[in-house]
Amino acid sequence: MTKILLGQTLSYQKNPFAVPVSEAAQHERRGAVVVENGKIAAIGAADRIRAAWPQAEVTDYGDALISAGFVDAHVHYPQTGIIASWGKRLIDWLNSYTFPEEMRFHDAGYAREIAALYFNLALANGTTTSVSYCTIHPESVDAFFTEARSRGLRALAGKTCMDRNAPEGLRDTPQSAYDDSKTLLQRWHGVDRLSYVITPRFSPTSTPDQLSALGALWGEHPDCLMQTHLSEQTDEIAWVKTLFPSARDYLDTYEMHGLLREGALMGHAIHLEPRERDRLREMDAGLIHCPTSNTFIGSGLFDMAGLMAEGHRVGLATDTGGGSSFSMLRTMAAAYEVGQLNGTPLHASQLWWLATQGAARSLRMEDKIGNLAPGMEADLVVTDLASTPVIAQRANRADTFWDQLFPTIMMGDDRAVKAVWSGGQFQHSA
Incomplete structure (x- = not known):
């Protein structure tokens, strides 16, 4: 069964220590991840992905962030x-x-x-x-x-x-x-x-x-x-x-x-x-x-x-x-x-x-895990960027995606982990 996960998505094309953030990372405000046979088949804008896979089973995580586990x-x-x-x-x-x-x-x-x-x-x-x-x-x-x-x-x-x-x-x-x-x-x-x-x-x-x-x-x-x-x-x-x-x-x-x-x-x-x-x-x-x-x-x-x-x-x-x-x-x-x-x-x-x-x-496994990209193993974490009142009020003031993410990095815990997938299989939810 082909699955589509909807939410914000974050992937990396390059190392952000080596190039500017704008070149290193790709953020989709309304993105999608296609999972087939335990691997990521595609990522991209939600509308385009849903049109290309009309029969897929869809899970919508709203404003939560989908990234590599x-x-x-x-x-x-x-x-x-x-x-x-x-x-x-x-x-x-x-x-x-x-x-x-x-x-x-x-x-x-x-x-x-x-x-x-x-x-x-x-x-x-x-x-x-x-x-x-x-x-x-x-x-x-x-x-x-x-x-x-x-x-x-x-x-x-x-x-x-x-x-x-x-x-x-x-x-x-x-x-x-x-x-x-x-x-x-x-x-x-x-x-x-x-x-x-x-x-x-x-x-x-x-x-x-x-x-x-x-x-x-x-x-x-x-x-x-x-x-x-x-x-x-x-x-x-x-x-x-x-x-x-x-x-x-x-x-x-x-x-x-x-x-x-x-x-x-x-x-x-x-x-x-x-x-x-x-x-x-x-x-x-x-x-x-x-x-x-x-x-x-x-x-x-x-x-x-x-x-x-x-x-x-x-x-x-x-x-x-x-x-x-x-x-x-x-x-x-x-x-x-x-x-x-x-x-x-x-x-x-x-x-x-x-x-x-x-x-x-x-670990020399960057071709298998750690990123959202076609062919990678579908190990995913879905992160709630408003998991507590204090994080939510700070994120609501954010002008950029990174400003929205940073409060969760600094103050988040297991309450921020909305769902976890491993090898394309659902593993955990908050």
Whole structure:
């Protein structure tokens, strides 16, 4: 059945960090999206689209905005239950909250329970693609992918690997990390809309032998992505220097073990040395900005303007549960606030792009998700731009579409998410 969704529409032709907004984005005040066989068949003015598909089933969302669904490029679904835990620096936070919670994921039933809760929360906030760290337990990976597959979602994840500086119940070995990851990769990668991501947590919790084993696995499966953390906090960087005294810098701890090339996803990347910035750009790695996490845990301010000017791939992410919200709207607002603190405020078009096409580009999936365009997978979020009285009164004063959208970015939450579609199938409504 061909479906037509009516409303305001927003799509991108170019990167709004590289060209003026007028060239980057296309807004239709009364637009339409045609969905056929799980993909977008056409977008355009509502009258023209309806005339071309007279037999289609029509859903009219009025003045709500239809855009690509949000792409959350870095999450920890096992930390769902400990989100917004009080007041720790990164290492203390891991030891106090994260590791005790992750110990519970050896229980497949508990893993399934949290996976279902995570996707309920993500969909309620308009997120249609998630990239998650799991735990060292294969059961946690199976639970995440099973739940995502049952809902027809695009999802990416991997077993988190750690063989030192973690509790005994959360340590594997170089060999078991390789073996478990390979088994899970062979089980899940490319099944329906699922992708396996090779996942060393970060250098401090992996020995050189484990990093080398995972680098070898990535070399054997170059179509996979690899995700890890990089330069999140200054005390973390100092710790890395003591653990890897021969490394040129933090990034080198990955590069020397075969864990840096295109397809690498580097979470945080705040306190980068000049060599690291140059090398990341040269290797075309993805940098994942996690603003609510960076402010909540006191990590620092991501240099969005500088890194974009250098030509890096940058995506946006909640980093739940270090991040303090499941909402990509709240994450966009935090990215704006971080930009302000850096003296480089971001335009609404740039923020929305980061949460959709930019995040998809960081995953090297911009040809599949993150935009409204013919041939793209029909992952869509319908956003109410007047979801609360305060947002409505501010939007009513807007002179432009971007002025209308910005209050929802800054003050919106799950109440603004009117409907969510994934793979052309209806998933959620407010």
